[in-house]
Amino acid sequence: MQDKVNLLLENAKKEVAALQSSRELADLKVKYLGKTGEVTALLKGMKDIPSEKRAEFGKTVNVLKEQVAALFEEKATALKKEEMLKSFEKDAVDITLDGKKVSFGNLHPLNIVRNKVIDAFIGMGFEVFEGPELELDYYCFQALNIPKDHPARDMQDTFYISDNVVLRTHTSPGQVRVMEKKKPPIKILSPGRVYRADDDASHSPMFHQIEGLVVDKGITLCDLKGILDEFVQIMFDKDTKTRLRPSYFPFTEPSVEVDVTCSECHGKGCKLCKGTGWIEILGAGIVNKKVLENCGIDSDEYSGLAFGLGIERTTMIKYGVPDIRTLFENDVRFLKQFGRK
Numbered sequence: 001m002q003d004k005v006n007l008l009l010e011n012a013k014k015e016v017a018a019l020q021s022s023r024e025l026a027d028l029k030v031k032y033l034g035k036t037g038e039v040t041a042l043l044k045g046m047k048d049i050p051s052e053k054r055a056e057f058g059k060t061v062n063v064l065k066e067q068v069a070a071l072f073e074e075k076a077t078a079l080k081k082e083e084m085l086k087s088f089e090k091d092a093v094d095i096t097l098d099g100k101k102v103s104f105g106n107l108h109p110l111n112i113v114r115n116k117v118i119d120a121f122i123g124m125g126f127e128v129f130e131g132p133e134l135e136l137d138y139y140c141f142q143a144l145n146i147p148k149d150h151p152a153r154d155m156q157d158t159f160y161i162s163d164n165v166v167l168r169t170h171t172s173p174g175q176v177r178v179m180e181k182k183k184p185p186i187k188i189l190s191p192g193r194v195y196r197a198d199d200d201a202s203h204s205p206m207f208h209q210i211e212g213l214v215v216d217k218g219i220t221l222c223d224l225k226g227i228l229d230e231f232v233q234i235m236f237d238k239d240t241k242t243r244l245r246p247s248y249f250p251f252t253e254p255s256v257e258v259d260v261t262c263s264e265c266h267g268k269g270c271k272l273c274k275g276t277g278w279i280e281i282l283g284a285g286i287v288n289k290k291v292l293e294n295c296g297i298d299s300d301e302y303s304g305l306a307f308g309l310g311i312e313r314t315t316m317i318k319y320g321v322p323d324i325r326t327l328f329e330n331d332v333r334f335l336k337q338f339g340r341k
């Protein structure tokens with residue numbers, strides 16, 4: 001009997017020692033200690049043992065059972081440790097490696113500039129009004145003192161949809177739409193897409209403008225200059241200056257062209273400003289009395305200032321973009337330059 005027990009223990013020791021994984025261990029444990037296992041089988045044989053030897057037999061088999069269980073327990077702990085160390089090795093992270101770069105998207109430069117312009121004017125109390133892109137000839141031209149067949153129409157190459165409907169050539173019709181509905185004081189900004197049959201390095205058939213309009217009692221060119229000075233300092237550098245030059249627009253009288261000191265050379269003269277130190281940024285003026293009257297506003301009581309700014313032009317000046325077409329090609333190598341660094 002003892003020989004049988006010793007043999008079983010020896011075999012168990014050998015087999016447990018040869019185990020390679022926790023899974024193998026579980027199978028082997030069943031072979032020895034499971035319901036139909038070898039040790040269990042010995043215990044079941046108790047009934048065939050003569051009663052006087054039964055107590056000793058029982059003791060021997062129980063000791064064996066404990067020894068075999070201890071063997072498995074010991075091995076299980078050792079295997080677990082081994083397997084843990086192996087997994088640490090396998091999943092090890094080299095903390096000296098560079099991290100993976102996460103690339104962020106970013107706003108299109110035109111949207112960056114548009115938002116910045118709107119923010120600057122909202123800070124000065126302007127409200128945003130958006131007019132339609134498909135516009136009646138009346139709002140786009142006639143109400144702005146550009147009658148049908150008038151030579152001033154040649155200033156803008158218009159896409160006509162029909163005799164009375166056009167793709168708006170500027171955001172100025174927004175002025176009329178607001179003045180028709182609202183009584184002064186008025187202080188609005190009207191951003192949006194505009195269209196002209198024009199296509200070269202500095203013109204695109206579709207581009208963006210932002211219109212500004214202030215109507216109140218006693219508005220003068222000084223107010224215009226003050227507002228624009230504040231704006232260019234927010235948009236460009238703190239030391240940026242503006243200069244007004246006489247110009248002509250049918251909807252303003254007087255009309256001016258507004259220049260800013262060159263953002264590249266700060267007024268010294270460079271390639272970007274063609275050596276003049278100044279860059280033209282927008283058209284503006286005092287709202288023509290006829291336009292106020294067309295909108296039912298008493299031009300003896302009220303006066304207004306207006307300006308129209310090209311977003312593409314402002315973007316090109318701000319970032320030194322030489323060709324307007326790069327703004328629409330959507331080449332990510334170009335667009336990425338405006339993202340977070």
Ligand code: DAH
Nearest residue numbers: 170252283284285306307308
């Ligand atoms: N609408 C003009 C254009 O597209 C720009 C402009 C000039 C707007 C003078 C104005 C203004 O409001 O007063 O060329």
